[in-house]
Amino acid sequence: MTAERYVFPHKHLLGIEPLDARDITAILDQAQAFEAVCERADIKIVPALRKKLVVNLFFENSTRTRNSFEIAEKRLSAEIVNFDADTSSLAKGETLIDTALNLEAMHPDLIVMRHSAPGAHALLARHMKASIVNAGDGAHEHPTQALLDAYTLRQRFGRLEGLRVAVVGDIRHSRVVRSNLWLLTKMGARVTLVGPPTLLPDEIRATWPEVAISNALDPVLPEQDAVMILRIQFERGTGAYIPGQGEYIRHYQLNAGRLARCKPEVAVMHPGPINRGVEITSEVADGPNSLILRQVTNGVPVRMAVLYLLCHPHGEQVP
Amino acid sequence: MSLLVTDARLLDPAQQMDLRGSLLVVDGKVAALGPEVATHPAAAGAERVDARGALLCPGFIDLHVHFREPGQTHKECIETGSRAAVAGGFSSVCAMANTKPVNDSVAITEMMLSRAARTGLCRYFPLGAVTKGFAGEELADFGVLKAAGCVAFSDDGQPVVNAAIMRRALKYTAWLEVPIVAHEEDPDLSGKGYMNEGSVSARLGCLGIPAASEEVMVARDIVLAGYTGGHLHVAHVSTKGSLQMIREAKQRGIRVTCEVTPHHFALTDRELMRFDADFKMNPPLRSAADLEAILEALADGTVDAIATDHAPHTWDDKECELPLAAFGVIGLETAFPLALELLVNKGVLPLHRAVALFTSGPAGAFHLDAKGLGSLKPGNPADFVLVDLGGRIVVDRAFIQSRSFNTPFKGMDLPGKILGTWVEGRRVWG
Numbered sequence: 001m002t003a004e005r006y007v008f009p010h011k012h013l014l015g016i017e018p019l020d021a022r023d024i025t026a027i028l029d030q031a032q033a034f035e036a037v038c039e040r041a042d043i044k045i046v047p048a049l050r051k052k053l054v055v056n057l058f059f060e061n062s063t064r065t066r067n068s069f070e071i072a073e074k075r076l077s078a079e080i081v082n083f084d085a086d087t088s089s090l091a092k093g094e095t096l097i098d099t100a101l102n103l104e105a106m107h108p109d110l111i112v113m114r115h116s117a118p119g120a121h122a123l124l125a126r127h128m129k130a131s132i133v134n135a136g137d138g139a140h141e142h143p144t145q146a147l148l149d150a151y152t153l154r155q156r157f158g159r160l161e162g163l164r165v166a167v168v169g170d171i172r173h174s175r176v177v178r179s180n181l182w183l184l185t186k187m188g189a190r191v192t193l194v195g196p197p198t199l200l201p202d203e204i205r206a207t208w209p210e211v212a213i214s215n216a217l218d219p220v221l222p223e224q225d226a227v228m229i230l231r232i233q234f235e236r237g238t239g240a241y242i243p244g245q246g247e248y249i250r251h252y253q254l255n256a257g258r259l260a261r262c263k264p265e266v267a268v269m270h271p272g273p274i275n276r277g278v279e280i281t282s283e284v285a286d287g288p289n290s291l292i293l294r295q296v297t298n299g300v301p302v303r304m305a306v307l308y309l310l311c312h313p314h315g316e317q318v319p
Numbered sequence: 320m321s322l323l324v325t326d327a328r329l330l331d332p333a334q335q336m337d338l339r340g341s342l343l344v345v346d347g348k349v350a351a352l353g354p355e356v357a358t359h360p361a362a363a364g365a366e367r368v369d370a371r372g373a374l375l376c377p378g379f380i381d382l383h384v385h386f387r388e389p390g391q392t393h394k395e396c397i398e399t400g401s402r403a404a405v406a407g408g409f410s411s412v413c414a415m416a417n418t419k420p421v422n423d424s425v426a427i428t429e430m431m432l433s434r435a436a437r438t439g440l441c442r443y444f445p446l447g448a449v450t451k452g453f454a455g456e457e458l459a460d461f462g463v464l465k466a467a468g469c470v471a472f473s474d475d476g477q478p479v480v481n482a483a484i485m486r487r488a489l490k491y492t493a494w495l496e497v498p499i500v501a502h503e504e505d506p507d508l509s510g511k512g513y514m515n516e517g518s519v520s521a522r523l524g525c526l527g528i529p530a531a532s533e534e535v536m537v538a539r540d541i542v543l544a545g546y547t548g549g550h551l552h553v554a555h556v557s558t559k560g561s562l563q564m565i566r567e568a569k570q571r572g573i574r575v576t577c578e579v580t581p582h583h584f585a586l587t588d589r590e591l592m593r594f595d596a597d598f599k600m601n602p603p604l605r606s607a608a609d610l611e612a613i614l615e616a617l618a619d620g621t622v623d624a625i626a627t628d629h630a631p632h633t634w635d636d637k638e639c640e641l642p643l644a645a646f647g648v649i650g651l652e653t654a655f656p657l658a659l660e661l662l663v664n665k666g667v668l669p670l671h672r673a674v675a676l677f678t679s680g681p682a683g684a685f686h687l688d689a690k691g692l693g694s695l696k697p698g699n700p701a702d703f704v705l706v707d708l709g710g711r712i713v714v715d716r717a718f719i720q721s722r723s724f725n726t727p728f729k730g731m732d733l734p735g736k737i738l739g740t741w742v743e744g745r746r747v748w749g
Contacts, residue, residue: 119594139524
């Protein structure tokens with residue numbers, strides 16, 4: 001009996017929600033092949049996306065995600081156009097659809113977009129022939145972040161199934177959380193969400209009933225294999241949901257004292273950028289348990305894998 | 320001039336009438352109706368319409384439409400809105416005051432009425448603003464506007480935030496026998512929300528409008544209605560909690576009436592999973608539990624009227640990012656078919672109760688029964704509609720008469736074909 005050859009079945013990567021465990025595994029496995037390329041001593045480039053035109057369409061500021069995508073695209077030998085939302089016709093009141101139709105007229109193969117509106121990518125996908133990669137849509141999804149988190153966890157623990165992962169912070173406003181919830185639950189990890197009541201909506205349970213929810217961090221720490229700390233953004237209105245930074249630090253900051261409550265091999269993760277001394281101390285962020293920079297490194301092969309599978313769903317051999 | 324409609328199922332909830340017979344119209348008024356009417360002396364020589372067993376009931380009354388004129392006639396105007404109304408079986412509409420400029424003056428009211436008269440389709444009843452310029456600060460000229468033709472007052476589109484202003488509006492209008500129509504929403508609780516706050520918004524990462532945003536204002540205004548003796552009409556009720564409070568207030572004898580929209584009894588917030596702005600309106604589509612409560616309140620009489628909140632918007636207003644898309648959906652042409660399909664055929668209500676929610680119910684809420692509307696009692700204006708209950712409609716662009724096509728029911732196949740609509744004995748549709 002011969003196993004049927006796997007074909008990546010999605011035209012777009014709008015989120016983790018539409019993927020199944022097989023698709024996720026295929027991306028992570030493909031990323032592993034690309035990691036070898038990225039670790040080469042000499043030329044870290046493959047011609048897999050040669051002659052393909054990729055447009056990076058960032059309507060929201062992003063340094064690391066955008067750089068990570070751009071490096072991934074360069075390593076795949078793609079042609080790249082960066083669409084800068086500040087200098088574009090966006091400032092002249094052009095709608096998202098018109099922006100999309102104008103890009104479409106230049107026949108791009110892939111659009112990597114970040115946008116503040118949940119579902120903006122679904123709208124784009126309705127109007128464009130190109131494959132759309134979601135690099136973050138409001139608080140909805142940030143699928144490549146969840147994929148690189150999963151890649152990092154798999155690299156560290158050799159598996160995702162059965163892993164206990166706590167995600168700590170502003171659950172309400174986090175796209176990273178939603179993508180991770182889809183991914184980790186699909187892959188059989190056991191997730192605990194931790195945060196203050198105003199930032200941790202109970203209604204999450206309706207979609208992810210298997211997920212545990214806790215307002216207190218300390219009691220859940222000892223059983224976790226990994227702790228993902230989210231950036232707490234006092235400057236973006238989140239401040240109105242909680243009394244203040246001191247209060248937040250007291251209950252939720254991951255510091256040496258709290259790390260001591262964890263398993264010795266616990267993985268400390270953060271999607272960045274970190275607020276040192278707020279949600280995490282430098283001692284922990286830079287300490288031996290931290291995988292934070294590993295996550296950044298892994299972002300490149302994971303994004304290469306996504307771009308590659310969207311252009312080559314049959315997974316032709318990487319030259 | 321006389322007209323005889325024969326072989327109809329005459330259904331008039333206000334007269335508790337449901338029988339096979341004929342309707343005789345003389346000089347625009349109901350002269351007689353019943354099984355023996357064909358032999359009435361005035362029936363001789365009358366123009367005849369054979370209903371072939373179709374449902375004949377009083378013309379529908381919509382307490383809540385936005386016809387966008389003046390100011391946004393690219394979305395709708397009084398003429399196109401009126402055509403949508405009569406196509407949906409509505410012989411009367413009550414039009415909200417949030418035009419541009421808002422209807423807080425006799426000049427605007429008269430302009431609207433003259434446009435409606437020139438259009439000559441349905442009856443058009445303007446609402447006046449509660450506060451001048453919708454600014455929420457000074458009361459509009461209620462008595463003057465009523466004399467000019469306004470039948471109720473509302474800042475709909477936005478709430479009356481200041482409780483003292485609402486108190487005085489209710490107190491002042493109690494004497495004029497006109498309702499204050501409340502768009503119940505606490506702007507701080509709604510924030511920048513654009514869908515129901517609940518499990519779906521939590522799943523999608525969308526900013527939510529909690530049920531509490533509506534309910535705190537319903538609670539406040541019921542207290543104020545009780546205190547002042549004014550008539551509070553709660554527009555587009557969307558939550559279980561609001562309906563409970565309204566039910567209790569009615570039991571306590573407070574003058575409160577309310578309406579629900581077809582989209583709130585037909586759809587839930589799960590529709591937003593596709594981020595389609597055709598499902599974005601305010602108040603938002605709520606949870607399944609709220610929908611259940613709406614069906615219950617329709618069945619037990621807590622709800623006085625089904626009103627469409629017909630809110631036309633262009634394709635561009637809707638086909639954009641969900642947070643930026645305009646709130647609102649059209650509803651005139653689909654309202655009765657949806658009630659037939661989802662309320663009557665599903666056994667929530669008997670047909671006569673559903674018809675009452677389109678006729679005697681709304682007429683009573685806005686005191687239009689005093690003008691003889693909402694019932695076909697002899698002597699009343701002959702506003703009526705003929706419906707083929709077994710006929711089907713498909714909600715496509717050709718079916719929709721509105722200038723806009725922002726309906727969440729695109730492509731649906733529904734029962735209830737409107738065969739004709741008559742206003743004062745004159746056929747205006749079909």
